[in-house]
Amino acid sequence: MSNVENILAHPVRETVVPAPRPKITAEGAGVRFGSVTAVEDFTTTIREREFVSIIGPSGCGKSTMLYAIAGFLKTTSGVLKVDGEPIVKPGPNRGIVFQEFVLFPWRTVLRNITLGPEIAGLPRAEAEERARKWIRLTGLGGFEDAYPATLSGGMKQRVAIARALTCEPDILLLDEPFGALDVQTKNYVMKDLQDLWIAASKTILMVTHSVQEATLMADRVLILGARPSRIVADVKIDLPHPRDPADPRLGQYRQEVTAILSAEVDRSMKIERSR
Amino acid sequence: MPPGFRLFDRVIVVVQFLLPILGLLLFWELAVRTGLAQASILPAPSTILARAVELLGLTGERAVLFGHIGASLKRALLAFALAVAVGVPLGFLLGLSREAQLWVSPILSLMLPLPAVAWTPILLVVFGPGDLTIVIVCFLGAVFPVLYSTMQGVRACGTQPVWVVRSMGGSRLDVLRRVLIPASLPALITGFKLGMAHSWRTLVAAEMLAALSSGLGYMIFSARSYMDVSTMFVGVVCLAAIGMAIEHLLFGTLERATIHRWYVRDAGTGGRQ
Numbered sequence: 227m228s229n230v231e232n233i234l235a236h237p238v239r240e241t242v243v244p245a246p247r248p249k250i251t252a253e254g255a256g257v258r259f260g261s262v263t264a265v266e267d268f269t270t271t272i273r274e275r276e277f278v279s280i281i282g283p284s285g286c287g288k289s290t291m292l293y294a295i296a297g298f299l300k301t302t303s304g305v306l307k308v309d310g311e312p313i314v315k316p317g318p319n320r321g322i323v324f325q326e327f328v329l330f331p332w333r334t335v336l337r338n339i340t341l342g343p344e345i346a347g348l349p350r351a352e353a354e355e356r357a358r359k360w361i362r363l364t365g366l367g368g369f370e371d372a373y374p375a376t377l378s379g380g381m382k383q384r385v386a387i388a389r390a391l392t393c394e395p396d397i398l399l400l401d402e403p404f405g406a407l408d409v410q411t412k413n414y415v416m417k418d419l420q421d422l423w424i425a426a427s428k429t430i431l432m433v434t435h436s437v438q439e440a441t442l443m444a445d446r447v448l449i450l451g452a453r454p455s456r457i458v459a460d461v462k463i464d465l466p467h468p469r470d471p472a473d474p475r476l477g478q479y480r481q482e483v484t485a486i487l488s489a490e491v492d493r494s495m496k497i498e499r500s501r
Numbered sequence: 502m503p504p505g506f507r508l509f510d511r512v513i514v515v516v517q518f519l520l521p522i523l524g525l526l527l528f529w530e531l532a533v534r535t536g537l538a539q540a541s542i543l544p545a546p547s548t549i550l551a552r553a554v555e556l557l558g559l560t561g562e563r564a565v566l567f568g569h570i571g572a573s574l575k576r577a578l579l580a581f582a583l584a585v586a587v588g589v590p591l592g593f594l595l596g597l598s599r600e601a602q603l604w605v606s607p608i609l610s611l612m613l614p615l616p617a618v619a620w621t622p623i624l625l626v627v628f629g630p631g632d633l634t635i636v637i638v639c640f641l642g643a644v645f646p647v648l649y650s651t652m653q654g655v656r657a658c659g660t661q662p663v664w665v666v667r668s669m670g671g672s673r674l675d676v677l678r679r680v681l682i683p684a685s686l687p688a689l690i691t692g693f694k695l696g697m698a699h700s701w702r703t704l705v706a707a708e709m710l711a712a713l714s715s716g717l718g719y720m721i722f723s724a725r726s727y728m729d730v731s732t733m734f735v736g737v738v739c740l741a742a743i744g745m746a747i748e749h750l751l752f753g754t755l756e757r758a759t760i761h762r763w764y765v766r767d768a769g770t771g772g773r774q
């Protein structure tokens with residue numbers, strides 16, 4: 227079948243591919259801690275299977291926003307929804323990975339990863355079955371019976387990622403997942419995460435400090451302004467996955483994001499000083 | 502590591518532990534025999550051993566030592582068990598509620614350094630001499646360290662591990678069972694050790710003041726009336742040996758089965774991850 231014939235045979239195909247459904251919607255969401263306003267106005271829509279990165283000056287409320295979406299913190303203003311439902315508490319549809327891994331040292335690697343299914347009430351065999359898949363995909367094979375204290379940082383973060391994924395969440399929330407890793411390890415885990423994302427078709431929201439991480443991995447980079455914060459820019463990284471870090475187009479995106487970010491950091495420093 | 506080596510290591514550790522003690526005993530024995538120390542005040546280890554053999558009933562005398570040891574152990578362990586039953590749940594409550602903690606910690610900081618023996622005369626007035634008074638005094642000695650350590654352990658757990666379980670759809674019970682209890686176990690064990698040690702120490706004094714007819718403290722104290730220094734020393738040695746055995750055998754085993762396995766590599770730094 228020639229190309230033309232192909233198009234003629236499936237004439238409407240191009241036009242009916244639906245835009246992915248909105249997964250997370252935020253309308254003026256804000257979080258206040260007493261007199262401190264951590265996030266002022268967070269408005270955006272994150273669609274199904276999108277990889278969105280949040281970047282911004284230190285202390286601008288990135289983690290706070292992520293925790294609000296996870297359901298750990300309550301928004302004090304605006305609306306925050308997942309699948310059209312307001313977020314009231316944490317749930318297994320949203321997995322979380324922290325910078326400091328937060329593994330349970332009294333459980334082996336396998337038992338850390340089966341924790342989610344165990345809590346969901348699955349029998350042990352079935353829980354292990356589910357865990358095996360993610361153990362394989364995160365390259366943890368052979369370490370099932372090790373205790374976290376014996377693992378390297380990179381391994382620990384893989385366990386944390388596998389543990390979150392074994393709960394089969396729709397959304398993966400990552401708070402500076404590579405922050406505690408050295409450069410070499412970070413590159414490996416980053417590559418793995420991209421492959422996982424492509425294989426697992428999850429919606430991913432990742433907080434990061436690094437422009438390089440954000441532009442390499444995300445479809446969109448949300449730049450948060452200095453506190454009290456709002457989104458100051460929403461940069462679409464229009465490149466196919468997986469991306470080559472040496473791609474010159476990626477370099478342009480990096481420059482663009484860096485420029486906006488440094489202007490924000492300057493502004494936040496000025497605010498700090500003028501206090 | 503092959504098991505043979507491990508056994509060898511254990512033997513070395515035990516020998517290294519016993520050697521200084523044996524050295525001390527030898528020096529002591531020689532000091533008494535050469536007249537450097539007065540035998541009527543400081544009996545030689547061999548004399549003490551001979552007296553212990555008599556008290557154990559091995560020479561046809563009445564075997565009273567086991568009775569005293571049993572009575573003391575029963576009281577100290579009962580007081581410790583009560584302290585755990587009260588201190589651990591209360592510690593969890595206080596560790597979890599900032600509000601409750603604000604109210605209780607001033608009281609705690611008063612009670613913690615207070616020697617529990619000080620209560621003995623008051624309790625003697627209320628309950629009279631006997632097991633009840635002794636057990637209450639030991640309980641008061643043991644409960645505050647247990648309570649305090651539990652509280653610290655729960656507080657040190659942090660929010661993120663709790664969040665991990667909550668994000669998996671875990672209930673409050675899941676959080677308690679799967680995070681708070683295991684996470685505070687190292688602190689709990691420390692509290693148990695301290696609590697038992699306090700219970701054991703308080704016991705001797707309480708028995709001297711309030712025991713009617715049994716217990717190591719009673720045995721030591723009543724030997725005074727006959728100037729029976731060897732019996733006193735048998736009591737002291739029993740107290741030290743039993744205290745050490747409890748710490749090493751009971752809690753050592755618990756530690757080896759739990760935290761030593763979990764925190765192997767970071768054992769040196771005390772780090773948790």
Ligand SMILES: Nc1ncnc2c1ncn2[C@@H]1O[C@H](COP(=O)(O)OP(=O)(O)OP(=O)(O)O)[C@@H](O)[C@H]1O
Nearest residue numbers: 259262263264283284285286287288289290291453
């Ligand atoms: N529990 C809390 N109570 C009071 N203030 C808080 C609390 N958590 C965060 N804040 C404040 O809210 C602001 C945002 O904090 P947040 O941790 O979200 O920043 P961040 O962007 O993640 O910073 P970083 O890049 O350093 O991780 C900060 O000023 C912080 O001090």
Ligand SMILES: [Mg+2]
Nearest residue numbers: 288289290401
């Ligand atoms: Mg943060």
